[in-house]
Amino acid sequence: MATGTKIPTPQNTAFLLCDLQERFRDNIHSFxxxxxxxxxxxxxxxxxxxxxxxxxxxxxxxxPTVPEAISTQSGPIHGPFPxxxxxxxxxxxxSVLNELQGVESLVVFGIESHICVLQTTIEFxxxxxxxxxxxxxxxxxxxxxxxxxxxxxxxxxxxxxRGAHIVSSESLIYTLLGDASHPRFKEVAGIVRxxxxxxxxxxxxxx
Numbered sequence: 001m002a003t004g005t006k007i008p009t010p011q012n013t014a015f016l017l018c019d020l021q022e023r024f025r026d027n028i029h030s031f032x033x034x035x036x037x038x039x040x041x042x043x044x045x046x047x048x049x050x051x052x053x054x055x056x057x058x059x060x061x062x063x064p065t066v067p068e069a070i071s072t073q074s075g076p077i078h079g080p081f082p083x084x085x086x087x088x089x090x091x092x093x094x095s096v097l098n099e100l101q102g103v104e105s106l107v108v109f110g111i112e113s114h115i116c117v118l119q120t121t122i123e124f125x126x127x128x129x130x131x132x133x134x135x136x137x138x139x140x141x142x143x144x145x146x147x148x149x150x151x152x153x154x155x156x157x158x159x160x161x162r163g164a165h166i167v168s169s170e171s172l173i174y175t176l177l178g179d180a181s182h183p184r185f186k187e188v189a190g191i192v193r194x195x196x197x198x199x200x201x202x203x204x205x206x207x
Contacts, residue, residue, distance in 0.1 A: 005165070006136040008105040008176055010048040014097065015041060016088055017054045018110030018117050022063035028111050029149035033202035037143035037169050038069040038109055040195040044173055045076070047187045051103070053096055054079035055088045057116060087119035089127070105136045107172060109143030114155035117144050125163045138165045138172060142202040152206065170199060 006012055020038055025031050045052050054065055059082050070077065081092040088108075097103060108121055121137050128134025139159055146152055160166050167175075170192060177185055192199075 006104040010050050010176055012102050012104040013050050014103045014106055015045055015050055015052045016106055016108045018088055018120055019057040020065055020069050020110045021056055022066055027147050029145050030205035033205045034145045035066055035069050036198040037202050042070055043191050044188055047184050051076040051100055053093055055083050056080045058084055086116045087123045089123040107138045109140040112146040113144040114146050114151040118155050121159045121164045122162050138167050140169050141166050142169050142206050
């Protein structure tokens with residue numbers, strides 16, 4: 001890992017769910033796979049007590065966050081915060097991050113990979129250059145998509161070039177656990193098993 005990169009742990013991590021809204025359902029490539037990955041990540045967030053920050057792009061036009069992504073958990077959710085800016089680096093999100101203790105790693109998933117996800121990722125990576133608190137940013141490859149599927153690998157390559165870590169959802173989950181002796185290992189491993197078919201489908205559809 002690059003110098004200064006923070007390995008994500010439940011204590012130093014926040015999840016950013018970007019604009020996974022109802023009106024995009026019929027326009028995004030493999031939208032259901034993105035939603036299933038988001039559902040899995042939020043289930044894990046509940047067990048590991050990882051805060052989740054949700055934004056919605058102009059919800060008056062594009063509707064609310066899809067219910068299947070968040071219906072399985074009632075953990076530490078912040079938002080959803082409405083926005084018109086493409087990236088999630090808005091005052092409401094910044095305020096939550098400033099209030100959270102010890103967050104050094106951000107895990108990003110949602111849509112669209114080449115617009116809102118990409119701008120979110122770059123803005124939080126570049127944050128440290130402005131004298132602000134720097135973050136290590138992890139993008140879930142099987143948790144992002146775009147209207148045109150061809151945009152996705154280009155966006156992922158761009159984010160990697162700018163310093164983001166591109167990972168799979170399952171890889172990130174086990175990185176968060178770190179050790180099979182983790183006290184919540186069985187619960188999290190159970191979620192991974194329950195979501196196995198959806199995970200396989202998301203990997204095939206999105207990568």
